[in-house]
Amino acid sequence: MGAHVTMNDLTWSAQGLAKWYGQVIALNDVSFEIQAPIVGLLGPNGAGKSSLIRLLTGQLRPSKGRVSVMGQAPFGNRMLLARMGYCPEHDRFYEQLTAYQFLEMLTRLYGVEAAGAARLADEALSRLDLTKQRDQVIFTLSHGMRQRLKVAQALAHQPDWLVLDEPFSGMDPIGRAKMIRLLRQQAEGGCRILLSSHVLHELEAVTSDILLLHQGRLLAKGMIQSIRRLIDEHPHRIALTAKNPRELGRELLKYEDVARVEIENDSLVVETRSPDACYDRIGELALAGGFQIKSMLSLDDNLESVFRYLVK
């Protein structure tokens, strides 16, 4: 809406940002400057993701420091908020309205006139594959449909910036794939997107630029690959099940990068400093057939491990 995004400006930034609710500190001395088409906001429950999102969408005033979108403070900034779309995590409101009424009403709150809001609401329903549910009461929609409707209300007025809080939650694989495609299309067109998620692989599908929050502090910022490399500097754990776990463990311990092997019944956990080489080796051993490897699972390919290693 209005002016286009200028690429020279840093899209999302914070300097010494802190937010506390009474005695509880939600965010503490967070500073970042990030400019990417899509930025992922990662963190476990209570990390401060929602507080940061609320600060970026002008719902909260910082207790200390400064937060800005395109160099402007969002709190009370109606010009900025008119160009922003926000998809909240919660979806239990106005269940008696139809999908169309819901979108039309919320689009009008951006200042769009009634006729324009009606057109935009229908377009947003179409984009999110909800045309068939247009006149259906929200109460009767499935969780995945509600989720798409929430995204639709954020997209309907064609914002320059999108802030999405857990947009993939409750969606089936097809819905996720479609959502990922839609977000990429938006970003390719010039819309800047910040989305939060608990799940690393969901974010990886849409972006490689992330902000990682933990206990109210910024834990990491940048490309996921770089953060992955940080993990790889620590011993990487791989769980295997095989018919001869002892012999397999003995074989793996011959290699320098294997730091440790734990054996229990027919399974073993290998700790390696070179996961890529180790995966290749295990593949070769499996093909050779002598150890009858039944399954292989990386225990460190998740966000929890990222936290564990980075917090250390």
Added chain:
Amino acid sequence: MNQVDSNNQAEIYDQGYRPFDGSLASPSTRFWPIAMRELRQAWKDKWFRRLLWVAYIPLVVYCVLVVISARFPTINLNMDGLWPKFWRGQLFLAVFMTYFIGRGAVGEDLRTGALTVYFSRPVSFLQYLLGKWSAVSVGVAGVTLLPGFVLGLFRYLAEPDSNMMQFLGWLASIAFLSGLVCALFGLIILAVSSLTRRSRMAGIVWFTMFFVLSAAAEGISEATGMSQFVLMSFFEINVKMAELLLEGSGGLEPGLWLGLGHLIWMAAGFSVILIRLRRWVRM
């Protein structure tokens, strides 16, 4: 860009980002979608729709009485105090109307997290409040202002001794009184609604306040002989104000007291809302 195949008449639509190039409404009207949602929500309640019908029964009865009294003077109908009696009845209905529209107006938004959606948009706190208040006011005006105007018009047309000045005086008084009721009931129900996330609880508190305070105000003012105690009840001060304006009973001093009472109640209601929603207050 959209891709079009002219042979097959097929078209692939571009679902990517496009900046909005339509016209924008004035920010001053941004409260209206909020009010419309509240009214739409209330309309879905069958008891609300029934109340709307019931609200016009007294009007029909009073109109019939006015016609009988004017056309058949031999039938001795006591038409003294017609306006206060009519107004008291409409106020009673306004209490129910306020309940239906306003009981969950703020509490539901607090419960469901809808406030985050409102205030992530370019909506100010006052626009939000105005939207909620307007919805209650439309309902209250529907059972006070509109029937009042119709009754005034009916009296003017039916009663041979009424004149234009008298008619205009009734209309002005009804408009003023209705405005007071809308302001007062609207702010109080929004304050009550902001205190609890459960609509039912807000409704119970609203009716308890109405009954208990009305009974207490009337009882104490009668027992002590001090009419100022009617200020305790947001219902009774409206009844007394109607008597003052429509019947000319009382004088300047009671009028000042009643005006002060309205201001105190409104300030209290607004303060409660402000405290409860302070996190969302912005320009």
